[in-house]
Amino acid sequence: xxxxxxxxxxxxxxxxxxxxxxxxxxxxxxxxxxxxxxxxxxxxxxxxxxxxxxxxxxxxxxxxxxxxxxxxxxxxxxxxxxxxxxxxxxxxx
Numbered sequence: 001x002x003x004x005x006x007x008x009x010x011x012x013x014x015x016x017x018x019x020x021x022x023x024x025x026x027x028x029x030x031x032x033x034x035x036x037x038x039x040x041x042x043x044x045x046x047x048x049x050x051x052x053x054x055x056x057x058x059x060x061x062x063x064x065x066x067x068x069x070x071x072x073x074x075x076x077x078x079x080x081x082x083x084x085x086x087x088x089x090x091x092x093x
Contacts, residue, residue, distance in 0.1 A: 018068035023061045029086035030058040044073040
């Protein structure tokens with residue numbers, strides 16, 4: 001019982017902290033921070049073949065798209081878009 005209550009409180013506090021903002025520039029968001037980071041590294045490989053990784057699938061959001069901003073830090077950004085959490089390495093916010 002206590003565990004379920006703690007999880008519910010954590011989920012409610014996460015959604016309460018979300019702030020609806022518009023994406024300031026076109027940006028790519030991935031389902032995990034690790035994938036976003038790997039994609040950033042792969043884009044910086046100066047023409048070498050990309051890493052042999054199976055991508056889960058990222059989305060590209062256009063400038064002006066409304067999202068719920070969960071957390072923006074120098075290292076990553078977490079948003080909620082259409083009910084799912086998405087991450088980017090660094091980020092537009």
